[in-house]
Amino acid sequence: MPLARSVLAPLAAVALLGSLPAWAEDGPVCAPVTKIPLERHLRQLSLDLLGRPPTVEEYEAVRAKGAVTVEDVRGLMTSDAFYDRMRAYHRALMWSNVSSSVNNNSNTRMGGTGTGVDPLSLRNNSSGAIRGGNGASCDGYIPQDECSKKEYVQDPHVDSVGEARCYDKHNVPLPVSWDYDTTLYYQCDRQDLAADGKTVDPAYNTCEKAAAKFGAKYLYFCDMRRVGTILAPHLCKPSPSKTTTAVLTEERLDASGKVIAFAHPSPPAGTALTELKRCTLALESRNGVQGSYVPQRGCMEREGFVTRPAPFWNVGAADVQVCAVEAQTRSENPWTKETCTTSRFTGDRSCGCGDNMRRCEAPNGVTHNARVAAINEEPERIADAVIRNDEPYFNILTTRRSLVNGPLSQLYRDGQQGVGVFALSAPAAAETMPDVPYADSGRWDTYIRGPQHSGVLTTPAFLYRFPTQRARVNHFYSSFLCKAFVPSNNKPPPAEDACNRENNLARRCGCKDCHATIEPTGAHWGRFAERGALYLEPSRFPRYEPKCEACALAGNVSCNGECAQYVMQAYDGDGAESLGRLTSYLYRTSDEEQNIEGGPQVLVQRMLQTGAMERCAVQRIWREFLGRPMSSQEQVLYLDQFANDFARDNYRLKGLIERLVLSDAYRRID
Numbered sequence: 001m002p003l004a005r006s007v008l009a010p011l012a013a014v015a016l017l018g019s020l021p022a023w024a025e026d027g028p029v030c031a032p033v034t035k036i037p038l039e040r041h042l043r044q045l046s047l048d049l050l051g052r053p054p055t056v057e058e059y060e061a062v063r064a065k066g067a068v069t070v071e072d073v074r075g076l077m078t079s080d081a082f083y084d085r086m087r088a089y090h091r092a093l094m095w096s097n098v099s100s101s102v103n104n105n106s107n108t109r110m111g112g113t114g115t116g117v118d119p120l121s122l123r124n125n126s127s128g129a130i131r132g133g134n135g136a137s138c139d140g141y142i143p144q145d146e147c148s149k150k151e152y153v154q155d156p157h158v159d160s161v162g163e164a165r166c167y168d169k170h171n172v173p174l175p176v177s178w179d180y181d182t183t184l185y186y187q188c189d190r191q192d193l194a195a196d197g198k199t200v201d202p203a204y205n206t207c208e209k210a211a212a213k214f215g216a217k218y219l220y221f222c223d224m225r226r227v228g229t230i231l232a233p234h235l236c237k238p239s240p241s242k243t244t245t246a247v248l249t250e251e252r253l254d255a256s257g258k259v260i261a262f263a264h265p266s267p268p269a270g271t272a273l274t275e276l277k278r279c280t281l282a283l284e285s286r287n288g289v290q291g292s293y294v295p296q297r298g299c300m301e302r303e304g305f306v307t308r309p310a311p312f313w314n315v316g317a318a319d320v321q322v323c324a325v326e327a328q329t330r331s332e333n334p335w336t337k338e339t340c341t342t343s344r345f346t347g348d349r350s351c352g353c354g355d356n357m358r359r360c361e362a363p364n365g366v367t368h369n370a371r372v373a374a375i376n377e378e379p380e381r382i383a384d385a386v387i388r389n390d391e392p393y394f395n396i397l398t399t400r401r402s403l404v405n406g407p408l409s410q411l412y413r414d415g416q417q418g419v420g421v422f423a424l425s426a427p428a429a430a431e432t433m434p435d436v437p438y439a440d441s442g443r444w445d446t447y448i449r450g451p452q453h454s455g456v457l458t459t460p461a462f463l464y465r466f467p468t469q470r471a472r473v474n475h476f477y478s479s480f481l482c483k484a485f486v487p488s489n490n491k492p493p494p495a496e497d498a499c500n501r502e503n504n505l506a507r508r509c510g511c512k513d514c515h516a517t518i519e520p521t522g523a524h525w526g527r528f529a530e531r532g533a534l535y536l537e538p539s540r541f542p543r544y545e546p547k548c549e550a551c552a553l554a555g556n557v558s559c560n561g562e563c564a565q566y567v568m569q570a571y572d573g574d575g576a577e578s579l580g581r582l583t584s585y586l587y588r589t590s591d592e593e594q595n596i597e598g599g600p601q602v603l604v605q606r607m608l609q610t611g612a613m614e615r616c617a618v619q620r621i622w623r624e625f626l627g628r629p630m631s632s633q634e635q636v637l638y639l640d641q642f643a644n645d646f647a648r649d650n651y652r653l654k655g656l657i658e659r660l661v662l663s664d665a666y667r668r669i670d
Contacts, residue, residue: 034668035664035667035668036667036668038062038063038066038067038068039059039062039063041068041667042054042058042059042062042068042072044666045068045072045073045076045661046058046076048625048661049073049076049077049081049082049085049657049661050076050079050081050082050085051081051084051085052081068662070658070662073657073658073661073662074654074658077654077657077658083384083387083388086383086384086387086653087380087381087383087384089624090379090380090383090384090396091376091379091380093479093620094379094380094456094461094462094465094475094479095465095475096376096377096378096379096380096461096462096465097376097465098372098375098376098460098461098464098465099372099376101464101465101467102372102421102422102464103421104365104368104421105124105125106124106125106361106365107122107124107125107126107343107346107420108122108126108343108346108359108360108361108419108420108421109122109124109360109361109362109363109365109368110122110123110326110353110357110360110361110362110363111123111124111137111363112137112363113363114320114321114322115320115321116140116321117140117141118137118140118321119137119138119140119305119320119321119322119323120311120320120321120322120323120326120357120363121137121138121322121323121325121326122323122326122346122353122360123135123136123137125346126346126347128295129294129295129346129347129348129349130295130325130346130347130349131295131300131301131302131303132181132295132296132297132298132299132300132301133181133183133184133295133300136300136302137302137323138302138303138304138305138323138324138325139154139176139177139302139303139304139305140305140321141226142154142176142177142304142305143304143305143306144166144167144173144176144303144304144305144306144324145166145304145306146166146304147165147166147176147304148165148166152176152304154176154177154178154224154231155177155178155207155222155223155224157206157207157208157219157220157222158219158220158278158279158280159280159281165281166304168291170291170334170335170350171334172291172293172328172334172335172349172350173303173304173324173325173328173349174281174283174303175281175283175301175302175303176281176302176303176304177281177302177304178223178279178280178281178299178300178301178302179223179225179279179299179300179302180221180223180234180236180279180298180299180300181298181299181300182236182239184242184298185238185239185242185245185276185297185298186236186237186238186239186245186276186298187236187237187238187239187240187241188223188225188234188235188236189234189235189236190227190232190233190234191204191207191210191213191214191222191232191233191234191235192204192205192210192232192233200232204233205232205233206224206233207219207222207223207224207233209233210222210233210235214235216258217251217253217257217258217259218235218237218258218259219258220258220259220260220278221235221236221237221259221278222234222235222236223235223236223279237262238262238276244272244273245273245276247264247267248262248263248264248273248274248275248276249262249264249265250262250263250264250265251263252275259278260277260278261275261276261277261278262275262276263275263276273297276297276298277296277297277298279296279298279299279301280296280299281301282296283295283296283301283349284296289335289336290335291333291334291335291336291350292333292335292336292348293349293350303323303324303325304323304324305321305322305323305324306321306322306323306324306327307319307320307321307322308320308321308322308327308357309356311353311356311357311358311360311362312356312357312358312410312417312438313362313366313367313438313439314362314439315356315437315438315439322353322357325349325352326352326353326357326360327352327353328350328351328352328353329352329353329354329355330350330351330352331354333348333350333351334350335350340352340354340359341359341415341416341419342419342420343419343420345359345419345420346420354416358414358416358417359416359417359419361421367407368421370407370441371407371408371411371418371422373407373441374404374405374407374408374411374441375408375459375460375461375464376461377405378402378403378404378408378459378460378461379396379456379459379461379462381402381403381444382396382399382401382402382403382455382456382459383396383456385401385403385446386399386653387653387654390652390654391652392650392651392652393617393646393651393652393653393656394604394608394613394651395455396455396456397454397455397456397457397480397600397601397604398454398455398601398604398605399454399455400448400449400450400451400453400454401446401447401448401449402427402446402447402448402449402453402459403444403445403446403447404433404434404436404444404445404447405436405440405441405442405443405444405445406436406437406438406439406440406441406443407438407441408436409433409434409435409436409438409445410436410437410438411424412426412427412428412430412433413426413430413433413435414430422460422532422533423529423531423532423533423534424460424463424532424533424534425533425534425535425537427449427450427453427458428447428448428449428450429450432447432448433447434446434447450535452527452535452537452599454599454600454601454604455600455601455604457472457476457525457600457604458528458535458599458600459533460533462475463525463528463532463533464532464533467530467531467532468522468530468531469522469523469525469526469530469584470515470518470519470522472522472525473517473518473521473522473525474518476521476600476603477521479620480607480613480616480617481607481612481613481616482612482615482616482619482620483612483616485514485517485518486514487510487513487514488513490513492509492510493509497509503571503572503574503575503587504519504574504587505518505519506518506519506520506587519587519592520589520591520592520595521595521603523584523588523592523593523595523596524595524596524598524599524600524602524603525599525600526582526584526585526595526596527584527596527597527599529565536565536582536584541565541582542582543581543582543585544580544581544582545563545566545580545581546580547559547562547563547580548562548563548566548567548568548579548580549579549580550580551563551568552566552567552568552569552570552579552580553579557569563580565582565583566580566581566582566583567579567580567581567582567583567586574586574587584596611643611647614643614646614647614651615639615640615643617643617646617651617653617656618638618639618642618643618646618656619639621653621656621657621660622634622638622642622660622665625657625660625661625666626665626666634665637665638663638665642656642659642660645659646659
């Protein structure tokens with residue numbers, strides 16, 4: 001009987017091949033199959049598993065044995081080069097790159113060196129709300145705490161010596177100097193030069209002296225501006241080259257006959273700019289709210305600098321100079337009690353960057369790039385740990401274990417780092433997470449995430465890279481089931497058919513063929529916000545929020561920014577019944593609601609029951625190591641065999657790779 005079986009097995013294979021067409025759609029399979037020589041097999045293995053050719057010693061060892069053995073393959077798969085190879089494989093499989101998925105408008109990014117007269121400060125859009133112009137820093141020549149000293153009063157013809165104020169009564173820094181804005185509003189001409197236009201004439205080196213040249217009535221519009229390291233008087237008037245300011249020709253005078261404003265003599269209705277007032281050190285109140293400061297239009301109103309310890313991204317370095325506004329550490333505006341722990345801090349003069357400047361980013365995008373790199377690497381690290389530990393492969397989709405390095409640890413542990421840039425939730429309580437110093441980006445510590453997490457499928461890398469539930473479903477199907485959603489060729493119904501107006505895509509004509517699967521499957525990510533990595537924790541985001549429904553019924557669809565995750569507008573009957581519910585629950589059946597509560601982990605367990613996941617893993621590993629997809633004949637011969645062995649071997653990826661690279665399919669010349 002054993003002899004009969006040994007004869008019948010190859011005959012069965014021949015019969016099977018004979019039943020296939022001579023030319024399949026992907027080309028013929030030639031017979032007989034010639035196996036590659038021993039040395040070439042080793043070279044192929046070493047290149048595929050390690051990314052390098054074999055050494056002379058490795059060639060000699062294999063020749064001495066006469067074959068590449070299982071032990072040889074297993075030895076190769078214990079090297080760091082193999083694990084690097086597998087990390088690269090999973091990086092490509094999971095598309096782990098959120099560089100273009102995280103919107104960073106740089107409003108929290110600091111500029112400057114922190115030394116000399118170049119203090120650290122917010123200089124992008126934030127500086128417009130704080131100082132009156134994008135790109136404006138504070139005055140690096142004036143210490144904030146000494147701003148009232150005579151030598152630091154920059155424009156004494158406007159700001160009386162000895163009366164300059166450094167802080168308001170709640171210790172919020174106030175301007176210590178100002179300049180007219182030449183970018184949008186003014187043209188400023190230097191007044192202290194001799195006839196040659198180059199030599200400084202000391203007879204006109206202050207505004208009071210230069211007034212004899214330009215006229216005393218314009219004294220308030222004389223600006224002592226820095227030219228290099230010196231201050232020089234400049235006469236500033238509304239720019240004649242800009243249509244918005246050229247029409248400001250009416251001069252408004254005070255009781256002493258000095259111009260205090262330039263105005264439009266007869267502004268048409270809807271004119272945005274009708275007047276420019278003279279600059280002073282006095283800030284205006286936004287919407288009349290005390291303590292809600294706003295710079296005066298056309299004026300760069302700058303505070304001074306203070307000295308502080310190095311920020312969190314450079315702990316241990318020398319003290320740095322920081323603009324006094326950014327150096328503040330408040331958690332709320334002391335006047336209005338509005339929070340400083342959201343992105344609004346960049347426009348509130350009373351907030352600052354927080355302790356160790358943790359709310360702000362380092363110059364040149366260093367901290368942001370470090371965070372993005374760590375987020376990108378986290379899924380690879382999860383996969384790497386599963387493979388190194390020889391765990392069931394699909395643990396990469398279900399494990400709660402993850403790893404953090406310095407930038408990621410501090411981002412997760414500190415609720416204010418990354419505010420205004422990243423919308424994400426800490427995966428576990430701060431006290432349970434590794435406290436890795438920010439500067440240690442090469443150290444990765446393991447920890448256990450909360451019960452809502454499921455392998456790589458709930459990492460910020462996956463959630464940001466695939467920002468909608470539909471995108472998450474699509475990539476899961478493509479990467480781990482080897483399936484794609486393709487619209488059917490069914491003829492659509494007439495345009496007037498009511499099903500074309502169905503808002504539920506799972507029922508809409510032309511859409512339901514795909515979305516009948518996409519929508520229920522997407523529900524597994526229903527507790528994770530779209531376009532971010534925020535976990536909608538049930539105690540904070542209940543399924544139904546009465547306040548949001550009340551706002552929606554009152555027409556306040558923003559509800560002061562508190563209901564972004566809830567249904568706030570109704571486009572059909574289902575929407576009307578869902579006002580105040582989490583958007584994840586709109587159009588859901590009871591089964592789909594269970595998917596929301598079960599999360600991605602339930603989806604993975606369900607798909608494992610179908611056998612599709614191990615078959616897809618086999619096909620992907622085959623393509624990775626043979627450089628091409630399985631042919632139809634190879635699927636018949638190998639797919640089920642490898643998939644079944646993979647499942648029986650507790651889904652060990654090393655075991656699957658081992659079987660593949662020792663198989664005839666891998667060793668043949670074709």
